[in-house]
Amino acid sequence: KAGVTQTPRYLIKTRGQQVTLSCSPISGHRSVSWYQQTPGQGLQFLFEYFSETQRNKGNFPGRFSGRQFSNSRSEMNVSTLELGDSALYLCASSLVGGRLVTEAFFGQGTRLTVV
Amino acid sequence: GENVEQHPSTLSVQEGDSAVIKCTYSDSASNYFPWYKQELGKGPQLIIDIRSNVGEKKDQRIAVTLNKTAKHFSLHITETQPEDSAVYFCAASPPNAGGTSYGKLTFGQGTILTVHP
Numbered sequence: 001k002a003g004v005t006q007t008p009r010y011l012i013k014t015r016g017q018q019v020t021l022s023c024s025p026i027s028g029h030r031s032v033s034w035y036q037q038t039p040g041q042g043l044q045f046l047f048e049y050f051s052e053t054q055r056n057k058g059n060f061p062g063r064f065s066g067r068q069f070s071n072s073r074s075e076m077n078v079s080t081l082e083l084g085d086s087a088l089y090l091c092a093s094s095l096v097g098g099r100l101v102t103e104a105f106f107g108q109g110t111r112l113t114v115v
Numbered sequence: 116g117e118n119v120e121q122h123p124s125t126l127s128v129q130e131g132d133s134a135v136i137k138c139t140y141s142d143s144a145s146n147y148f149p150w151y152k153q154e155l156g157k158g159p160q161l162i163i164d165i166r167s168n169v170g171e172k173k174d175q176r177i178a179v180t181l182n183k184t185a186k187h188f189s190l191h192i193t194e195t196q197p198e199d200s201a202v203y204f205c206a207a208s209p210p211n212a213g214g215t216s217y218g219k220l221t222f223g224q225g226t227i228l229t230v231h232p
Contacts, residue, residue: 004158033218042225043159043204048218056217090158094218101147101166101208104220106158 002027004093004107012113018079021110025072025093032074033104034066037088049074081114088112117142117209121223129231134195136226138205139187147208148188149220150179152201159204163190195230202227 005024013019025032033056034046045058049068066076072093078085088111092104118141128134140148146167151159165172165179165188172179176195181188192199206220 006158031218033220035220043206043220043222045219045221050217056219058219092218092220103149103161103164104218105161106151108156108158 004091004105006089006091006107006110008110009108010111010113012115013081014115015081015083017081018077019081019112020075020077021089021091021112023074023076023091023093023107025074025091026105029093029095029105030072031094031096031102032068032072033092033094034074034076035090035092035106036060037090037109038086043090046076078112083114086112086114117145117207117221119205119207119221119223121205121226123226124224125227125229127229127231128195130195130197132195134190134192134199134228134230136190136203136205136228137187138189138207138223139185140207140221141186142207142209143183143186145207145209145221148179148181149206149208150177150190151204151206153204153225154201162203192228195228197230197232200228200230 007022031050033048048056052068063079068074088109090109092106094104095102121138149164152162153159176193178191203226205223
């Protein structure tokens with residue numbers, strides 16, 4: 001069974017630009033969550049999607065957004081990039097998610113560098 | 116919101132020794148506690164988890180214990196091997212106002228484990 005696939009693996013962008021990252025969850029998984037990992041702040045929750053709906057959101061500015069498609073694939077977008085947005089962006093997929101928490105499996109991440 | 120504290124930040128052991136990593140959480144409503152191992156250049160890998168209705172869980176050389184009263188949980192690795200060297204993260208799943216977590220995990224700051232041959 002294929003794992004969580006994130007593309008691209010590496011990305012270099014300039015301040016002020018926008019970027020879109022992609023995540024394909026494990027087949028059959030319907031919940032997709034996004035996290036930002038930095039040396040200073042660690043792993044921080046961005047948002048979660050289930051059946052194309054955002055059900056939960058972390059404490060990030062509105063420049064960070066996402067969406068989920070009918071096949072459960074998800075994208076996240078960061079607009080007006082800032083130097084501080086440089087991070088490893090991780091996607092995790094879960095079978096269901098909700099009141100009964102199910103295991104979350106992470107992809108290898110997209111390393112975003114903003115210059 | 117939920118806050119997870121993890122200790123120690125670094126841990127160095129000799130091959131064959133045991134390693135213990137401890138975490139405390141603040142939200143008594145959290146009900147799911149996974150542990151992840153992250154190797155360089157890779158995403159976090161789920162190694163074991165425990166739910167709030169269980170006090171202990173084992174999987175070969177790895178075990179996790181949970182004390183709900185004290186709000187802390189620990190990872191125990193026995194007979195450590197060099198390939199256990201990695202960064203380990205604990206996490207807690209805090210419910211939102213509606214009582215569901217909807218995918219949110221709050222992570223500890225991580226422990227760098229080094230196993231010397």
